[in-house]
Amino acid sequence: MDKLLLKSGPRLTGEIAISGAKNAALPILCAALLSPEPLRLTNVPRLNDIATMQRLLRDMGVAIAADGADVTLDGNDLSNPVASYERVKTMRAAILVLGPLLARCGEARVSLPGGCAIGARPVDQHIKGLQAMGAEITVEQGYIHAKASRLKGARICTDMVTVTGTENLMMAACLADGETIIENAAREPEVVDLANCLVSMGARISGAGTDVIRIHGVARLHGATHSVMPDRIETGTYLCAAAITGGDVRLRKTSAAYLDAVIDKLMDAGCDITIERDAIRLKAPPRLKAVSLRTAPYPAFPTDMQAQFMAINCVAEGVATIRETIFENRFMHVNELMRLGANIQIEGSNAIVRGVERLEGATVMATDLRASASLIIAGLVAEGETLIDRIYHLDRGYERIEEKLAQLGAEVRRVS
Ligand code: EPZ
DSSP states (O other): OOEEEEEOOSOOEEEEEOOBOHHHHHHHHHHGGGOSSEEEEESOOOOHHHHHHHHHHHHHTOEEEEETTEEEEEOSOOOOOEEOHHHHTTOGGGGGGHHHHHHHHSEEEEEOOOOBTTBOOOOHHHHHHHHHTTOEEEEETTEEEEEOSSOBOOEEEOSSOOHHHHHHHHHHHTTSBSEEEEESOOOOHHHHHHHHHHHHTTOEEEOBTBSEEEEEOOSOOOOEEEEOOBOHHHHHHHHHHHHHTTOEEEEESOOGGGOHHHHHHHHHTTOEEEEETTEEEEEOOSSOBOOOEEBOSTTSBOGGGHHHHHHHHHTSBSEEEEEOOSOTTOOHHHHHHHHTTOEEEEETTEEEEEOOSOOBOOEEEOOSHHHHHHHHHHHTTSBSEEEEEOTHHHHHHOTTHHHHHHHTTOEEEEEO
16 A cells, blocks of 8 residues: 655745646546537546546446547447446545436436545435436435436425535436526536536536526537646645745646635735736745634635645644534544644534644554645655555545655655
8 A cells, every 4th residue: 555755845846737627527527428429528637536437437338538638438328327336435426427327328326425534425415306307216225226218307406505416417407308497506616617518518508606507408418528627626735735835836727716715815824826827826934824714615615625724724823713514524634633743622513723833744644535635735844754644545636746746846755
C-alpha cells in the first residue's frame, strides 16, 4: 500500500496547471449513456474515480477511447444496464448512471452505494425524484431495480440540496415526455457544466446554476464535444498548501469564478490574491490569521474545502470555529491532525481550532479524499518528516499530486 513521505521544507513557489474537475467529469461521463452518438470530452482528469467510472460504463456496453485528457464515449450499444456492487462499492458516484439508464433503456439495476467515511450518504432523493417521473423502483438485496417505459416530466422539490441527486434527475428528464421542474436544485458549478454538456447534445435545459431547473424532454440526444471545467476544489487545495507555507504560487488553467467563498476566507487569513482570466496567484504572509467558516451548498463555503482549511487554521494565529453542515461525520481528519500536534476540540458539528506555533511530523492515516489533502497541507510545515498512509484515497481525486507539489518546491515522495 503506497504512502506519501513529506519533509517540512521551503515555502511553495512557482506555477502548476490545474486539471479538469472530478465532480463535473463524473456526471458528464454518464451523460454518454443518453445518446447513441459519440460524446467527445477534453480536459478529463486522470484519476482513479474517472478510470472506475469508465470501467463501469464499458461494462454496460459503452465504447470508450481515452488518450490522456481526451476521452470519446460511444453509447450506441447499451447491452447491460447494470452497475454491480463490485464497481459501486469503490465509487459512490456510480449512482449517476441510474437516471440516464432509465431514460435511455427503460430499466436499470444499480447497487445501492454503501456509506463512506464521511457519512451515510443515502440516495432517497434520487429515487423519490425518479418515482415522481413515473419510474417503478424497488430495492432488493442491496440493488435498486428501476423500470419505466418512458419517464414523464414532473415537478420535483428535493428535501435537501443534493448535487448528484440534481444531476441524476436532470439527466433523466432530458429524454422524458414533457417538462420537468427541479426545485431546491443544487447550484454547484459542476451541475452547470453538466447542463452545458447536455444542451450541446440537444437537451432543452434552463435555470442550471439556480435553485429551479426546467428541462423539456426531447426524443433523442445527439453527439457533442465538451471540455470539462477546471477543478475548483483542486485549485482551493493548492491555494491552501501555498498559504500554509507562506508561499507565492500561480495556478494556471483554472478560474476564480467559482471560488469566491474560499478566496474571501484566504484573504481574511492575510493572503494577497491576484485573479487573472484563467489563473490565480496567491502570496501568503509568514503566518496566517485564524479564520472561522461554515460549510453550506454553493455559493457558500464548500464542504470539500473544510478539511484543507482546518489544516491551515492549525498553525494560524488565533482561534477559529469550523462548522460542518453538510455531512454528519466529516471530521475524520481531526484526530490525525492532532497526532501532528494540532489543538482541536470537536463540539457536535463544530470544531474549535486553536492555532499552535508549530506542528511535529508523525505517521498519520488518510481516511477520505479531502482529509488526505488536509494531512498533506499540514505535513508541508510539520517539523521533520510526516508519513501519510492509505493514500489511495488521494489518488481518487488529485491528479499526480506529488508531482505537482514537487513542481512547487515541496519535499514529497511516494513510498511503498
Ligand atoms: C457531491 O456528493 C460531491 N460528489 C461531494 O464531493 C460533495 O462533498 C457533495 O456533493 C456536497 O457538495 C460528487 O459530485 C461526485 P449531496 P453527493 O447529495 O452528491 C444528503 C468529494 O470529495 N442526501 O449533495 O453525494 C447527504 O447525505 C466528494 O469530491 C440525502 O440525505 O452529496 C448529505 O448530507 C465528497 N439523500 C447532503 O444531502 C439523498 O438522496 C448533501 O449530499 C442525497 C443526499
